[in-house]
Amino acid sequence: RLYIDSQFEKTDDEETAVRRVVMLALKSPRFLYREVGGEKDTFDVASRLSFGLWDCPPDNQLWNGASGNSLDSREKVARAAVRMVNDPRTKTKLREFFHYWLKLDDLTDVSKDAEQFAGFDRALLSDLRTSLELTIDEFVSQEKPDFRQLLLSNETFFNRRLADFYGVSVSSEASFQKVAFEPDIRSGVLSHPFLMSGFAYHKLSSPIHRGVFISRSILGRSLKPPAEAITPIPPDLHPDLTTRQRVALQTSPLACRSCHEMINPLGFALENFDATGRFRKKEYNKNIDPSGSYLQQTGELAKFSGARELGEFLANNDEVHLAFVEQLFQHIVKQSIQAYGSGQKENLRDFFVRSDFNVNALLAELATVAAFDHPTPDLRASE
Secondary structure (H helix, E strand, O other): OOOOHHHHHOOOOHHHHHHHHHHHHHHOHHHHOOOOOOOOOHHHHHHHHHHHHHOOOOOHHHHHHHHOOOOOOHHHHHHHHHHHHOOHHHHHHHHHHHHHHOOHHHOOOOOOOOOOOOOOOHHHHHHHHHHHHHHHHHHHHOOOOEHHHHHHOOEEEEOHHHHHHHOOOOOOOOOOEEEEOOOOOOOHHHHOHHHHHHOEOOOOEOHHHHHHHHHHHHOOOOOOOOOOOOOOOOHHHOOOOOHHHHHHHHOOOHHHHHHHHHHHHHHHOOOOEOOOOOEOOEEOOEEOOOEEEEEOOOOOEEEEEHHHHHHHHHHOOHHHHHHHHHHHHHHHHOOOHHHHOOOHHHHHHHHHHHOOOEHHHHHHHHHHHHHHOOOOOOOHHHO
């Protein structure tokens, strides 16, 4: 009556009536928020599960479960979530999350100095992205993907062109194949050449870009925008300084320290990788100093040197686990985890630890929380 009949009664122009019906529907809280107006029921549970894990309405099995008694307890909802996590639609959504988590969509315009880095062209960059995507795909396809291995593995996928550029041995075949780096050189996605080249300048590495990435994405820290845009100090002005020394010099003013005291030491740990992500021990004939540190929110100062020690610190750090849980929850549920209770983030983190950091188990649990343990807001006043 409200949404359709009354709109046609108000005008003789059918097109105008249809437009009003559509606009009224799109503006309705019942369209914008699935939670509006209602008591918890099994159909709401089914919808929360399917939209959370699949981004689509419930399938027949969920629909039948909502019609019967298969979704009327937390245990039954959890079993349904486990079944759904193994569906290709969930794998696709998890893959999309990792693209967001690693900021892949921000790294679309990467170029390097052709004279300094001969061979680093658009084709190689495309191969690098494929390499990282294949690494993510393999991780997502596992039955029990261990979050820590994402930050610790020294394996990825290279083809012949990448192998030649980065000095890795592959078979004579041109297709992508799994390769292993020396275990003390690289550490999972943190040091993947695509990210290292993306978080770098045209000719130089960038401890700041790399440190910001680790701070925001991996550790979940909030950073204020810089008070003003500052052009990096050109190497020619201080030819006797390494990139690390120039960055330390440029960010030494008091106004910079509040953020860069956290950013710089994280990025310095990845200074063994040049602007293309190739491993190096020297810069300007000076030994690279890859030592870094991080002042944890507990007040304890963690120290590490190089990508491997940085990866081991992050993979086993409570702040990283909390940040990952919160960001994955936001991506799946499209709501802040704080809306589900002040202790919910810590509860999910504890579950994550107990599951040996099984990302699939975490997905099923947070989907269950969102579907069955969610608060029931009374939004009827907005109608």
